[in-house]
Amino acid sequence: MSQSVLVTGGAGYIGSHACKALARAGYQPVVFDNLSRGHREAVRWGPLIEGDLADRNRLVMALETHQVAAVMHFAAYAYVGESVADPAMYYRNNLAGSLSLLEAVREVGVDKMVFSSSCATYGIPVGSPIRESAPQLPVNPYGETKLAIERALHWFGQAYGLRSVSLRYFNAAGADLEGEIGEFHEPETHLVPLVLQAALKRRPHVDIYGTDYPTADGTAIRDYIHVGDLAEAHLRALEYLCAGRESTALNLGTGRGHSVREVIAVAESVCGRAIPRRETARRAGDPAVLVADPSRAAEQFGWRARNSDLQTIIATAFAWLQRCVKQ
Ligand code: UDP
Numbered sequence: 001m002s003q004s005v006l007v008t009g010g011a012g013y014i015g016s017h018a019c020k021a022l023a024r025a026g027y028q029p030v031v032f033d034n035l036s037r038g039h040r041e042a043v044r045w046g047p048l049i050e051g052d053l054a055d056r057n058r059l060v061m062a063l064e065t066h067q068v069a070a071v072m073h074f075a076a077y078a079y080v081g082e083s084v085a086d087p088a089m090y091y092r093n094n095l096a097g098s099l100s101l102l103e104a105v106r107e108v109g110v111d112k113m114v115f116s117s118s119c120a121t122y123g124i125p126v127g128s129p130i131r132e133s134a135p136q137l138p139v140n141p142y143g144e145t146k147l148a149i150e151r152a153l154h155w156f157g158q159a160y161g162l163r164s165v166s167l168r169y170f171n172a173a174g175a176d177l178e179g180e181i182g183e184f185h186e187p188e189t190h191l192v193p194l195v196l197q198a199a200l201k202r203r204p205h206v207d208i209y210g211t212d213y214p215t216a217d218g219t220a221i222r223d224y225i226h227v228g229d230l231a232e233a234h235l236r237a238l239e240y241l242c243a244g245r246e247s248t249a250l251n252l253g254t255g256r257g258h259s260v261r262e263v264i265a266v267a268e269s270v271c272g273r274a275i276p277r278r279e280t281a282r283r284a285g286d287p288a289v290l291v292a293d294p295s296r297a298a299e300q301f302g303w304r305a306r307n308s309d310l311q312t313i314i315a316t317a318f319a320w321l322q323r324c325v326k327q
Contacts, residue, residue: 002026002027003027003028003070004027004028004029005022005027005029005030005069005071006030006032006063006068006070006072006110007030007031007032008032008071008074008101009032009033009075010029010030010046010048010074011031011038011042011048012037012075013172013182013183014074014172014230015038015075016038016039016042016181017181017230018074018235019031019046021231021232021234022045022072022234027238028046028066029045029046030046030047030049032049032051032059032075033051034051034052034075037186042181044180047066053075053093054096054100055100056103059101060104060107060108064108068110069242070112070114070241070242071101071113072114072116072234073098073101073113073114073115075097076097076116077142079189080120080142080143081189081283081284084140084284084285087141091145094145094149095148098152102152102156102162105162111162112163112164112241113164113241114165114238115167116169117147117167117249118143118146119170119223119251119290120142121146121150122135122136123135123143124137124287125287125289128290129253129255130291132251140285149166150166153166153247163241163246165237165240165247165248165250166249166250167249168250169230170223170252170253170290170291171190171191171223171224172225172227173191173192173227173313174226174227174228174307174308174313174314174317175227176227176228176320177316182320182321182324183227183320184324191222192263194206195267196271196318198277199268199273200322205277205278206276206278207278207279208261208277208278208279208280209280210286213282213288213289215288217261218261220259220282220287220288221290222257222258222290223254223257223290224254225253225308226316229252229307229308233297236301240300245300248296248300251293251297252297252303252305253291253292253293254292255292255293258310262310266311266314270311270314270315270318
């Protein structure tokens with residue numbers, strides 16, 4: 001029988017791609033999702049248990065019924081701006097929800113967890129590229145809750161033997177290379193889908209948040225990582241834990257940064273049309289440059305991004321969006 005992996009948030013963007021990767025590698029993904037932000041249609045590779053992280057009994061039932069060997073924990077709210085406006089919601093869902101999961105996992109004796117952390121745990125970086133040893137000083141409740149969970153995982157490891165890998169994502173983007181799943185957020189706040197929506201005239205233009213950054217073209221620089229590469233890294237993390245290795249935390253990025261203007265230029269060439277844009281003020285809390293040093297992931301997992309060139313990211317996201325428009 002294949003090993004079951006509980007995937008919280010498996011109906012969401014990154015979680016659904018991880019489920020596909022798990023199934024392809026011979027695991028049984030069991031999705032636990034309250035569908036508040038995820039999509040039933042994205043659950044295609046195993047059962048869906050509708051439930052909330054706060055419902056510890058339901059989590060225990062899911063873990064026991066499916067004889068789960070490990071957990072991948074994606075379920076979380078993930079909008080920085082929303083977290084600043086409504087921190088209570090983030091502390092309740094992301095932090096209290098994760099604590100409920102950790103307690104359920106402890107109760108049934110599961111000892112392996114892969115956790116979706118974020119480069120938001122670093123706050124305003126002091127240098128670039130960012131190494132895992134850089135200070136973690138988040139500047140919003142989203143980053144604070146992710147860091148608090150990393151720390152809880154550390155102490156649960158010390159006290160109860162739970163081993164974990166915290167994966168600090170940089171900018172997840174793109175869609176499944178085979179077009180089966182992709183990004184669908186409501187409301188959408190991420191650059192790549194917004195640029196492509198403007199290309200498809202589903203919005204009048206894309207806003208460029210800030211043209212006065214200390215970068216070559218004045219716009220902010222991010223490290224965009226293909227969602228399929230992220231999914232692959234989760235698989236490596238699982239195999240690492242299954243091999244009995246120690247807890248770790250890793251950056252997932254490419255080590256290369258791209259400006260907002262570069263993203264728009266590549267999207268224009270992929271879509272074959274001009275994309276209307278409007279230059280506006282900076283968005284509060286956005287650092288100028290966020291680029292990963294991904295070398296630890298290469299050393300510990302042998303993982304590196306394979307499909308994260310901007311062309312592939314944008315072409316797969318565009319194909320997915322066109323499919324959604326047609327449906
Ligand atoms: N951005 C932008 N216009 C938008 C959305 C985002 O110029 O409509 C910029 C944003 O300031 C940041 C980059 O694009 O520099 C990536 O933002 P996104 O929201 O996609 O991800 P984040 O870096 O906030 O996780």
